[in-house]
Amino acid sequence: MNGQNSALLTDLYQLTMLQAYHREGMSDTATFELFVRKLPPNRNFLVAAGLEQLVEFLENFRFSDEECEWLNTLGYFAPEFVAYLSDLRFTGDVYAIPEGTAFFQNEPIVRVTAPISEAQIIETRLINIVQLQTLIASKAIRSVLAAPGKLLVDFGLRRAHGAEAGLMAARAAYLAGFDGTSNVLAGKLFGIPIYGTMAHSYVMAHDNEAEAFGRFAESLPDNVLLLIDTYDTLEAARKVVALAPKLAEKNISIKGVRLDSGDMAELAKAVRSILDAGGLSECSIFASGDLDEHELGRMLEAGAPIDGFGVGTRMTTSRDMPYLNCAYKLQEYAGRPRRKRSKGKANWPGRKQVYRHYDDNGFMLHDLITEESESHIGGEPLLRQVMAKGKRLGSQETLTAMQERLRGQLLQQLPPALKSIEESAPYAVFISDGLKRLVERMDGAGL
Amino acid sequence: MNGQNSALLTDLYQLTMLQAYHREGMSDTATFELFVRKLPPNRNFLVAAGLEQLVEFLENFRFSDEECEWLNTLGYFAPEFVAYLSDLRFTGDVYAIPEGTAFFQNEPIVRVTAPISEAQIIETRLINIVQLQTLIASKAIRSVLAAPGKLLVDFGLRRAHGAEAGLMAARAAYLAGFDGTSNVLAGKLFGIPIYGTMAHSYVMAHDNEAEAFGRFAESLPDNVLLLIDTYDTLEAARKVVALAPKLAEKNISIKGVRLDSGDMAELAKAVRSILDAGGLSECSIFASGDLDEHELGRMLEAGAPIDGFGVGTRMTTSRDMPYLNCAYKLQEYAGRPRRKRSKGKANWPGRKQVYRHYDDNGFMLHDLITEESESHIGGEPLLRQVMAKGKRLGSQETLTAMQERLRGQLLQQLPPALKSIEESAPYAVFISDGLKRLVERMDGAGL
Numbered sequence: 001m002n003g004q005n006s007a008l009l010t011d012l013y014q015l016t017m018l019q020a021y022h023r024e025g026m027s028d029t030a031t032f033e034l035f036v037r038k039l040p041p042n043r044n045f046l047v048a049a050g051l052e053q054l055v056e057f058l059e060n061f062r063f064s065d066e067e068c069e070w071l072n073t074l075g076y077f078a079p080e081f082v083a084y085l086s087d088l089r090f091t092g093d094v095y096a097i098p099e100g101t102a103f104f105q106n107e108p109i110v111r112v113t114a115p116i117s118e119a120q121i122i123e124t125r126l127i128n129i130v131q132l133q134t135l136i137a138s139k140a141i142r143s144v145l146a147a148p149g150k151l152l153v154d155f156g157l158r159r160a161h162g163a164e165a166g167l168m169a170a171r172a173a174y175l176a177g178f179d180g181t182s183n184v185l186a187g188k189l190f191g192i193p194i195y196g197t198m199a200h201s202y203v204m205a206h207d208n209e210a211e212a213f214g215r216f217a218e219s220l221p222d223n224v225l226l227l228i229d230t231y232d233t234l235e236a237a238r239k240v241v242a243l244a245p246k247l248a249e250k251n252i253s254i255k256g257v258r259l260d261s262g263d264m265a266e267l268a269k270a271v272r273s274i275l276d277a278g279g280l281s282e283c284s285i286f287a288s289g290d291l292d293e294h295e296l297g298r299m300l301e302a303g304a305p306i307d308g309f310g311v312g313t314r315m316t317t318s319r320d321m322p323y324l325n326c327a328y329k330l331q332e333y334a335g336r337p338r339r340k341r342s343k344g345k346a347n348w349p350g351r352k353q354v355y356r357h358y359d360d361n362g363f364m365l366h367d368l369i370t371e372e373s374e375s376h377i378g379g380e381p382l383l384r385q386v387m388a389k390g391k392r393l394g395s396q397e398t399l400t401a402m403q404e405r406l407r408g409q410l411l412q413q414l415p416p417a418l419k420s421i422e423e424s425a426p427y428a429v430f431i432s433d434g435l436k437r438l439v440e441r442m443d444g445a446g447l
Numbered sequence: 448m449n450g451q452n453s454a455l456l457t458d459l460y461q462l463t464m465l466q467a468y469h470r471e472g473m474s475d476t477a478t479f480e481l482f483v484r485k486l487p488p489n490r491n492f493l494v495a496a497g498l499e500q501l502v503e504f505l506e507n508f509r510f511s512d513e514e515c516e517w518l519n520t521l522g523y524f525a526p527e528f529v530a531y532l533s534d535l536r537f538t539g540d541v542y543a544i545p546e547g548t549a550f551f552q553n554e555p556i557v558r559v560t561a562p563i564s565e566a567q568i569i570e571t572r573l574i575n576i577v578q579l580q581t582l583i584a585s586k587a588i589r590s591v592l593a594a595p596g597k598l599l600v601d602f603g604l605r606r607a608h609g610a611e612a613g614l615m616a617a618r619a620a621y622l623a624g625f626d627g628t629s630n631v632l633a634g635k636l637f638g639i640p641i642y643g644t645m646a647h648s649y650v651m652a653h654d655n656e657a658e659a660f661g662r663f664a665e666s667l668p669d670n671v672l673l674l675i676d677t678y679d680t681l682e683a684a685r686k687v688v689a690l691a692p693k694l695a696e697k698n699i700s701i702k703g704v705r706l707d708s709g710d711m712a713e714l715a716k717a718v719r720s721i722l723d724a725g726g727l728s729e730c731s732i733f734a735s736g737d738l739d740e741h742e743l744g745r746m747l748e749a750g751a752p753i754d755g756f757g758v759g760t761r762m763t764t765s766r767d768m769p770y771l772n773c774a775y776k777l778q779e780y781a782g783r784p785r786r787k788r789s790k791g792k793a794n795w796p797g798r799k800q801v802y803r804h805y806d807d808n809g810f811m812l813h814d815l816i817t818e819e820s821e822s823h824i825g826g827e828p829l830l831r832q833v834m835a836k837g838k839r840l841g842s843q844e845t846l847t848a849m850q851e852r853l854r855g856q857l858l859q860q861l862p863p864a865l866k867s868i869e870e871s872a873p874y875a876v877f878i879s880d881g882l883k884r885l886v887e888r889m890d891g892a893g894l
Binding site: 003004006008009010011012013014015016017019020021023024026030032067070076116120123124125127128129131132155157158159160161162163164165166167168169182183184185187188189194195196197198199200201202204205215216218219220223229230231232260261262313317318319322323324326329330333338339340341342343344345 | 450451453455456457458459460461462463464466467468470471473477479514517523563567570571572574575576578579602604605606607608609610611612613614615616629630631632634635636641642643644645646647648649651652662663665666667670676677678679707708709760764765766769770771773776777780785786787788789790791792
């Protein structure tokens with residue numbers, strides 16, 4: 001089972017529509033845009049992510065011979081259409097908001113202009129790729145905001161929704177400001193720093209906890225992090241203190257302890273006292289277990305002396321809202337703007353751009369969504385061209401560069417109210433007069 | 448990026464623990480069990496799923512040469528340990544509850560017995576594989592229960608959490624009783640029936656809706672399903688009626704229409720009237736768009752004449768609870784039971800079995816969790832051996848067989864109260880006296 005690179009990772013209707021376009025000879029240029037209709041509750045902004053994987057997908061898009069043979073067995077498709085599919089490549093232009101940029105409702109984050117069949121066939125996987133990382137980056141940054149200056153590590157692989165979800169979540173969390181991940185493969189693929197301690201099973205496999213601690217320390221002397229909640233946390237902290245001088249004789253120091261259950265704010269205070277009294281003031285305390293931004297905020301507000309957090313399942317699955325209300329919609333075909341008017345799902349037509357306006361101190365004031373062709377005054381255009389005629393423009397941006405872009409925005413541009421993990425008054429996103437007039441003209445003409 | 452088969456798809460601490468075990472010469476047999484601590488709210492039972500993918504993972508588990516070379520560059524691991532990893536295979540025994548079986552809290556659904564390092568290193572991906580499909584099957588079956596006899600199709604790929612999530616969700620939903628999926632690759636890989644109609648973009652790319660309908664019908668004459676909510680649903684239904692006689696001349700009949708927005712219960716009634724009045728009583732109505740089991744229940748209760756549903760994002764992401772509170776825990780090492788006592792996370796120790804008891808009519812009465820070695824009276828053991836010495840036992844079960852097992856349970860065994868999509872009184876899961884005595888002995892001895 002190895003599907004992530006397959007062009008068949010799509011909805012059947014994309015293929016039935018393509019067959020109809022093919023039969024009708026409809027091959028004019030179309031523009032589709034991906035946007036989020038509405039921010040989820042408790043998200044004051046979203047963070048664009050996943051563009052790198054999207055570009056890789058588009059550059060490599062093709063149906064293999066074996067896939068075409070299989071399509072021919074289905075009885076849905078004419079052989080000449082399948083032959084056409086086997087030659088199909090993505091040759092379009094792509095504009096996108098760079099990864100690590102804050103954005104808001106109705107703002108196109110990816111704009112694709114290509115012959116209609118090419119722009120259509122990529123829809124399902126395009127959403128699948130960009131939605132996930134954008135969702136997770138937008139969730140992960142809330143932990144970053146709740147625990148400034150603390151070490152944050154993604155622990156979510158095991159309950160992520162499959163392999164790709166775990167890898168993409170590690171990447172998105174790092175982009176959002178996490179320090180690293182427990183996910184070894186994410187370290188290899190993306191160069192993300194990897195972190196790890198021990199599991200309860202390691203302690204339980206030994207006949208006593210102190211013996212487990214000592215042996216683990218000798219096995220990994222440069223990075224001794226001990227999990228102390230398997231039986232009794234405070235008792236285990238005392239064992240750590242008792243062990244320290246013995247390890248010191250071997251030039252091994254205990255770098256940190258991890259808590260994974262109980263009232264961790266209270267436990268951290270008690271453990272800190274035990275460690276300090278035992279001369280281990282350099283030994284850090286790390287916490288994990290069912291954490292999210294709210295838990296982090298509560299613990300730090302309660303004065304918990306915790307130096308770092310492993311944030312797992314609730315971040316990796318975006319527990320409170322595990323998807324974005326996003327859509328990839330046809331906005332223009334054959335040079336004419338198009339508009340869906342379905343109830344509750346109407347959208348702004350035409351090929352668009354987003355301009356961000358800043359105040360004199362460099363803080364974001366508002367965004368303006370315009371027709372691409374519209375003349376406008378000032379503001380920073382958010383959508384940049386990333387592919388031309390199916391090829392990547394420029395070189396691949398590093399994850400670190402994206403992380404820095406976002407950190408810069410957080411510090412210097414994002415209005416302070418939006419940085420709360422509580423819901424703030426919404427950021428202003430305006431629709432240009434040109435776009436409003438376009439809608440009036442289209443609705444007036446019944447288009 | 449191609450990670451799903453990599454042994455590096457794991458948490459770093461698995462590798463640091465393995466290095467410690469290796470250094471200590473700890474290689475005795477361990478038993479780990481995967482179980483769910485607590486059912487999520489609104490789940491009266493869970494459905495085991497994902498075992499097939501787990502067995503494939505275990506049979507093929509290995510670190511590649513390239514992965515070992517990379518591990519050697521990290522500085523965490525001794526070269527002799529990495530050499531040991533390169534030879535590591537899974538040689539253990541696995542017992543599991545068959546896919547498509549209802550189960551409950553604290554019941555081991557997978558039990559692994561192997562040399563401790565083998566049983567440990569597989570933890571992360573084992574949870575990652577089984578948790579996802581079990582989560583989705585347990586969510587999807589709620590739509591099956593809410594809409595008995597209706598056509599149900601998985602539409603969730605685009606907002607699933609990546610490629611693997613979309614594929615596994617399609618499989619899990621089918622296992623749970625869905626009729627098919629829109630996911631073409633899932634059709635190819637798992638033999639699941641695939642379904643599809645058209646998107647709004649198809650309608651919008653044409654200059655008028657009626658023309659779009661007509662052309663689509665001619666392109667796919669055997670399977671004419673028309674999306675009618677792009678502009679005005681009732682108007683579109685009238686266009687369908689007007690189109691039908693023209694298509695009939697070409698021996699094409701309109702199989703169905705799809706609604707995707709608005710008050711679909713009301714719209715379905717109005718559309719049904721229009722279709723019936725126009726002689727299209729054979730034309731079915733299919734609904735999609737932000738659906739879940741509650742929406743299905745409400746629409747059907749309101750008497751909506753809907754024949755089938757596309758259930759997407761909310762099912763594929765398990766919207767209301769996107770993860771299971773599950774754990775894979777060491778229960779026995781070197782012949783001795785082990786028990787974690789962390790606050791709120793204590794578990795039942797030892798190698799276990801689950802016996803299901805039925806009443807005279809064949810309905811499930813209660814389950815009993817016992818030590819594996821315990822003598823007991825009656826009941827059906829749920830855990831069956833699926834791997835011996837690292838090899839699959841018997842042949843691969845078909846998805847259809849699993850689907851039938853589950854359908855049989857729903858009809859003939861599951862207590863009717865549990866089949867409600869509202870929360871019912873919990874099913875009784877008892878802990879055997881032997882297991883309780885074991886815990887007392889272990890706690891008494893401070894183990």
